[in-house]
Amino acid sequence: MERTADIDLVAWRAGATTPITRRQLSLRLFAGVLVACACLSALAASWLPLQVSVVTVFLFAGPHNWFELRYFLMRLPVRFGKSRGFFLTAFAGIGGLTLTYVALPVLYNFNLFPDHVWPTVLATWNTLLLLWLGSLIWLRGKNKRRNWFWAFPTALGLCSLNWLAPEFFSLGIVYLHPLVALWFFDRHLARNRPEWLTTYRRCLCLLPLLLLGMFWKLGRTPALPDDNGLFWRITQHAGAQLLPNVSSHVLVATHVFLEMLHYGVWLVALPLIAGSSRGRRQQQSAGGRPQEKEAVERPRRLFRLPLPPAAASFLSVPVARHPRGFPKLVATALGFGVFLVAVLWFGFAVDYATTRDVYFTIAIAHVLAEAPFLLKML
Secondary structure, X not given: OHHHHHXXXXXXXXXXXXXXXXXXXXXXXXXXXXXXXXHHHHHHHHHOHHHHHHHHHHHHHHHHHHHHHHHHHHHOOOOOHHHHHHHHHHHHHHHHHHHHHHHHHHHHHOOOOOHHHHHHHHHHHHHHHHHHHHHHHHHHHHHOOOOOOOHHHHHHHHHHHHHHOHHHHHHHHHHHHHHHHHHXXXXXXXXXXXXXXXXXXXXXXXXHHXXXXXXXXXXXXXXXXXXXXXXXXXXXHOOOOOOOOOOHHHHHHHHHHHHHHHHHHHHHHHHHHHHHHHHXXXXXXXXXXXXXXXXXXXXXXXXXXXXXXXXXXHOOOHHHHOOOOOHHHHHHHHHHHHHHHHHHHHHHHHOHHHHHHHHHHHOHHHHHHHHHHHHHOO
């Protein structure tokens, strides 16, 4: 009897400590992957910034936009309800600001304005962007029954800084935009993996250290060669013309490093978190009705045509699987997105420099679209 009790006690202790050990192991693995990816990205961007920039944009620019499109469709409600004003303002701003931004290089090529007027034009667009963001923040606070009126004086204060140096303000957007993906990842961890959130935020402390190390190591290096049109475009995009006293090597390397983090979050981190969270929910609901099967079969009934499994997985977004949703529209949007990714790859293969210019002009749409969906997660 005493031996049996000892065996039971050992088994009980093993069962009590196993979950804690697995949690610690998963946290260490999670932190190790984050640190390794960040360090490898910084190393690659510092070693060959121009070449890595060309390769990363060629491979990941289009696919990461498709993943963002699917993500936005996943977060889009079937009926706006009390958020109608928020989403209408968001869509109107995305459309209007995108069209005006795309029109700027067209107007510049036609020489419709003298050179000294363009800073004013750029400052005006930045002001509209800030006022739109302020309105979205205020509307989001109104939906949450909170007084977020502080968004308007904050936006006006940023507008004043923008009018002092509109070119530098736009350059700041170039460097800050990749960091928005890290904020998305933070919000998703808070919802789906709260036990990982503290570890993730501690790992984020490594980011400024890596940036400081890159500036210290590359700050005095010679400027990168920009003797061809492509390399010149890359250095100008990173701000080499606005910051002539800063080595273009460190500017391009910093921008490439942040873009690699941006692509990594959208293409790897967020899909993995979504997949693991879906698996956990399936395990928790084991024994109940097969919700996933119903979510896949419902779009098939709405289409009234047999769909392959890949197409059915595309239609797992709520806007498609809801009885009052739009499955055909979702399938068309995602299919057209795949077509655009293929067109983008073809354009890069034929004329990389021109396609890059066109892409970074039109890509302002996905930059703007991130704002309302991030605010909805606050």
